[in-house]
Amino acid sequence: MLRRLIRAAGVVALTLMPGGVLLAAAASWRTCYGRRARSRMRFSLIAWGGFLLLLLPTLVLTDPNASKTVLLEALLGLGATAALCFRQEDLVAGFISALLVMAVAGSAENLLVTGWRPSLSDAVQVRGISPRGLVDEIRGAGAHESGFLELKRPPGSTNVLNITVQSRAGRGTQDWDFIRSPAVLSVVPMEGGHGVRISTSDRGDPYLVRRYPIDAPHGYASYRAQLRLRIVSPNPACGEIFVGSRGGVVGTHQNVCLTASWTSYEISFAPRQEGLHAIDVVVSGFQNATYELDRLILQESAQPASKSWETLKGFPAGGWLVTSASSRSDDRLMHSLPLRAVWTPSSFSVPVPPAATSIRIGAYIDEGTSMQLRHLEAIDSSGRRWRPIPPTRRASLWFPSPNVVGQSAVISTIVAMSAAGSFGASTLALLLGSLVVGLSGSRAAATILVLAGLAHLLLRSRNTPSGRGRISSRFYLVAIALAALAMVFVFRGVSSRPGSTPEVTRPAIWQAAISAIQTYPLSGLAGHHVSFRDWFAAQHVGLAQTVTHAHNFWLQLGAQFGVLGLVASLWLTASMFAYALRQKRPGPLLLLVGSATLLSLVDYTLFSYGVVLPLIAGLTSLAEDHATDA
Numbered sequence: 304m305l306r307r308l309i310r311a312a313g314v315v316a317l318t319l320m321p322g323g324v325l326l327a328a329a330a331s332w333r334t335c336y337g338r339r340a341r342s343r344m345r346f347s348l349i350a351w352g353g354f355l356l357l358l359l360p361t362l363v364l365t366d367p368n369a370s371k372t373v374l375l376e377a378l379l380g381l382g383a384t385a386a387l388c389f390r391q392e393d394l395v396a397g398f399i400s401a402l403l404v405m406a407v408a409g410s411a412e413n414l415l416v417t418g419w420r421p422s423l424s425d426a427v428q429v430r431g432i433s434p435r436g437l438v439d440e441i442r443g444a445g446a447h448e449s450g451f452l453e454l455k456r457p458p459g460s461t462n463v464l465n466i467t468v469q470s471r472a473g474r475g476t477q478d479w480d481f482i483r484s485p486a487v488l489s490v491v492p493m494e495g496g497h498g499v500r501i502s503t504s505d506r507g508d509p510y511l512v513r514r515y516p517i518d519a520p521h522g523y524a525s526y527r528a529q530l531r532l533r534i535v536s537p538n539p540a541c542g543e544i545f546v547g548s549r550g551g552v553v554g555t556h557q558n559v560c561l562t563a564s565w566t567s568y569e570i571s572f573a574p575r576q577e578g579l580h581a582i583d584v585v586v587s588g589f590q591n592a593t594y595e596l597d598r599l600i601l602q603e604s605a606q607p608a609s610k611s612w613e614t615l616k617g618f619p620a621g622g623w624l625v626t627s628a629s630s631r632s633d634d635r636l637m638h639s640l641p642l643r644a645v646w647t648p649s650s651f652s653v654p655v656p657p658a659a660t661s662i663r664i665g666a667y668i669d670e671g672t673s674m675q676l677r678h679l680e681a682i683d684s685s686g687r688r689w690r691p692i693p694p695t696r697r698a699s700l701w702f703p704s705p706n707v708v709g710q711s712a713v714i715s716t717i718v719a720m721s722a723a724g725s726f727g728a729s730t731l732a733l734l735l736g737s738l739v740v741g742l743s744g745s746r747a748a749a750t751i752l753v754l755a756g757l758a759h760l761l762l763r764s765r766n767t768p769s770g771r772g773r774i775s776s777r778f779y780l781v782a783i784a785l786a787a788l789a790m791v792f793v794f795r796g797v798s799s800r801p802g803s804t805p806e807v808t809r810p811a812i813w814q815a816a817i818s819a820i821q822t823y824p825l826s827g828l829a830g831h832h833v834s835f836r837d838w839f840a841a842q843h844v845g846l847a848q849t850v851t852h853a854h855n856f857w858l859q860l861g862a863q864f865g866v867l868g869l870v871a872s873l874w875l876t877a878s879m880f881a882y883a884l885r886q887k888r889p890g891p892l893l894l895l896v897g898s899a900t901l902l903s904l905v906d907y908t909l910f911s912y913g914v915v916l917p918l919i920a921g922l923t924s925l926a927e928d929h930a931t932d933a
Contacts (some may be wrong), residue, residue: 309387310334314397317387317916318715319404324379324916328386335388335924341652343923347384350878351377357871361864361913365829369863378912383916389924393720397726398719398917402735407710409698409742415817427879440668453661454681454689461683462657466664467650468624468679470640498597500535503590509589510644515601515615516637518583527571530599534592542588546572546601561594579840584614607902628659640674655683662689698743702913709745710902711913712736717898720759721891729759732778747905755898762890774917807843809854809905815839816853819862820869827865835862856903876900879922886926895921 313330316323316906317601335343355377362370389397434774454464489699501511528546540561547554572582584601602612639648655662666678667887681689699707716736720729733756819828819838828838839850853859856875861869878901883892899918 307390307393310393310779311396314389314393314920315401315404317920318398318401318546319418320712321912324383327389327916328383331387331393334390334393337445339926340925343387343388346878346882346922347381348582349874351381351384351809351877351883354871354875355381357867357874358860358864361827361830364824365405365573365864369834371831373860373863373910376915379723379912380910380915380919383919384923387916387923389920389922392724394920394924395719395724395728395732398715399732399735402719402732405708405712406735406738406742408700409739412700412742425822426507427466427798449678452691453663454691455661456655456659457687457689459688460689461685462655462685463682464626464653464655464662464681464689465650466624466626466638466679466681467648467655468640469646469677471646471675472643474714481487481619498595500593500595501589502536510585513584513601513617514637515582515584515617516639517603517615520751525571525573525604526582527565527569528599528601529569530586531565531567531597532559532561532586532594534563534594535564536557536591536593538592540584540589540592542590543790544568544570545585545587546570546585548574551600553775554583557591561589561592562907565597604651625665626653627663628667629659630657650812685834698742701788703911704908705743706745706748706906707908707911707913709740709743709748709912710908711917712739712743713898713902714895714914714917714921715746716752716758716924717755717895718917720756721895721921721925729763745762747902751898751901754901758894762894788826804855807850811843811848812839813858815842815850816841816855816862820858820865825865825867826862827861827868830865831864835859838862847907852907856905856907856909859907876903881921882926891925892922895925 310330313323313327316326340524355374356371358377362374375435387918392747471878499511521640526546528544534540542559542561544557544559545554553574555570557570559566559568582601582603584599586596601615601617603615611659624640626636626638636653638649638651653662662681664681683689699705700708702708702711713736716732719732719736723732725731732754736752737749814837815838816835819835823831828835834851835853836851853862857869857872860872864871879896880893884888888894895918899914901910902914908914
């Protein structure tokens with residue numbers, strides 16, 4: 304009995320913790336041996352060994368950081384496939400227990416983190432209660448949008464929204480109003496006022512960014528940045544100055560090498576587009592150096608041919624609100640918030656497109672500062688109040704993303720159903736898996752789980768004699784319907800917000816990945832030290848939504864490592880199908896591999912430990928061609 308509990312705990316650990324494979328391997332020691340062990344070892348060497356051999360040339364020649372993750376995941380797959388092998392009853396007990404833990408943790412996360420009112424960000428920290436609501440405090444972790452709330456447009460509302468909010472500064476507000484700064488930054492007296500001294504290292508690319516708002520956006524204006532720089536450290540340093548928009552996607556660069564004398568620089572930018580709401584001035588690239596910056600200004604000329612220049616005032620250090628009716632950066636308006644020691648009211652008007660059903664309000668905060676917000680109200684010119692859309696929270700638990708939670712639940716549920724000896728255990732696994740998938744908000748996982756449940760019912764019904772088996776099958780079919788309804792009900796609280804329409808579709812992401820393969824067929828993006836995030840952003844200028852991977856297992860490896868990455872991913876998939884077809888009863892393993900393949904079509908989560916380890920445990924433990932259990 305104790306050994307069975309230990310083995311079940313090992314199965315639970317596969318899903319709940321990254322290092323669970325070690326506990327699982329120890330718990331499953333000597334569970335499967337003989338010809339079955341040799342079959343697992345052969346599959347491990349063919350599938351994962353071939354995958355590594357195909358990727359080896361590109362792993363050696365490409366970006367070490369991009370290659371390291373894939374290499375470690377492949378080695379984990381190789382070792383886990385050779386080491387893991389459980390009794391089927393251990394799989395049932397372990398995965399049902401894991402799904403139960405995930406369901407309880409996901410429900411708690413949804414209730415505790417979201418709370419009872421809409422919040423400006425998932426990262427806000429509640430510091431107190433005011434007479435009209437909670438006080439939200441946002442601490443800066445860099446120049447990024449820390450979250451948003453969405454306001455729903457009431458019927459008959461006007462196209463002008465008046466927003467009021469109170470803000471005050473927290474501790475750590477910087478003297479210089481830079482959005483992002485290196486680790487060591489100090490304000491020092493310099494000629495003509497105060498400047499900044501920066502000491503950098505060789506880690507990353509330390510840079511300073513100052514953002515200037517454009518209050519009245521108009522097209523085809525000209526901008527020029529003027530600044531002075533000098534080196535303080537004994538060794539010379541070279542870097543660049545950039546002026547432009549959208550975080551470096553559109554703008555002009557100028558390479559400079561600093562000397563010990565103050566040197567004035569001027570760099571101009573004339574955008575060939577309309578609707579810009581902010582211009583960035585960036586100083587970057589001076590690694591392992593100490594340098595000083597002084598007199599940074601940005602000027603704007605409304606007409607390119609005019610000699611009349613207006614000096615723009617940058618955003619003050621601290622934070623500001625961003626309003627937008629879509630996810631495109633050129634549609635966003637930035638509203639600076641005064642950060643003082645006392646509560647200070649701010650008000651501004653926001654134009655809303657007639658077709659917009661909602662508007663988002665986000666918060667930006669400088670690194671190293673904090674901002675408190677309260678009493679945010681939005682009333683249009685006709686007096687109608689815009690109400691926040693109820694908060695949503697897709698449970699991510701301890702996984703990288705909610706999609707990984709849903710896909711891990713799908714794989715764990717399918718393995719538990721296939722290993723279960725009764726319809727009751729299968730039904731329990733399905734219901735728990737449906738709850739977890741619902742809490743994750745993953746639509747792909749929900750669809751595949753329902754299809755897998757129906758396919759499993761068909762397989763079980765064909766192998767069940769008659770009589771009582773038919774009754775159980777009908778009961779199981781009802782359970783599948785109830786599970787689907789439960790997921791729909793839970794989705795209402797955790798999936799996409801009403802009125803929000805993501806502009807990035809899967810086909811657009813796949814097309815970007817195909818374009819990367821065509822552009823870099825031999826080395827992939829990693830060979831040129833380019834991430835998929837940057838590649839996609841460069842192809843979709845003006846889109847604020849971030850896309851970090853290709854949302855497809857094969858296209859991601861192809862884009863990252865070229866043709867060899869694509870071939871290696873196809874080899875791994877084909878090996879799994881071949882292994883399933885070798886079984887005397889290939890149905891359960893084909894269902895498992897097929898479900899994993901469908902998940903890989905729309906996402907890149909196969910290499911997440913919460914997905915690949917349950918998949919490997921199912922493949923190695925459900926095989927029956929040479930079954931010899933101890």
